[in-house]
Amino acid sequence: MPDTAAPPFAQQITWVYTYDLLNTARFYTELMGLEMVLDQGSCRVFRTSATSFIGVCQRPDRDVEPKGVILTVLTPDLDAWHAKLTAAGADVVGPPTHSAAYQARAFVCRDPEGYRIEFQWFDDPRWRLPENVPAVP
Template identity: 30%
Template sequence: MDTQTESGTLPVNAQVTFLYYKDLAAPEHFYGEQLGFEKTFDKGWVKFFRITAHSYVGLVDEAKGHHKASDAKAVMVSMETPELEAWYERMQQSGAEIVVHYDPAKAAEQMVSTFLMRDPGGYSVEFFRFNKRD
């Protein structure tokens, strides 16, 4: 049964970005405890954390997943939020590894304000807010 929308696209219920690790303990703590995202699925070797109503980060043990963990991390999980300052303060207090710090002085001249962290597996995790929308 074809259930195309008015624009002709087919429906998608949710989106999951899968990240691969050698050990899930530290990333599970990072996404669940430090970031405070709700774990909605846990089969031991794969775990989902809800980011928004329909988007998730999936943590996968490389021993059972489709891919292997690698040193090169060409993936960044980015989250847009109106509460950028609150997230930044929370992450500083939690001891997250912040690699690009939030700079409110640059907000007027930049399209986005942002800060960037590294998760325990080396993946980039960004929080940002649009200052200007084209």
């Protein structure tokens, strides 16, 4: 019988587009404090955890379409993130709230192009963090 197991993934990048790469990159590095790990000129990649990244590109052949997109980062420090982003003047939509339906607490802010970034933490016991994958401070 052939092996039907899927090969593993090593990392994950979510790409979004911008009309102003410098301003958007500044948001991710200065306001969010993310490390830029790759600068390709018209595209930049920012580390959100040991194995996940947000990529931002400015390209004339791509439209900026934040509608329907949510970039979710998981952190147990929701209150600290909310305070940091609010103090920095980010477009924070509201305070952290709890969803009983999803067993999670979260809040949303928007990047300069209007992409929603959801800061979330699950209290659902079925959610398990991967072992041996350190969080990025």
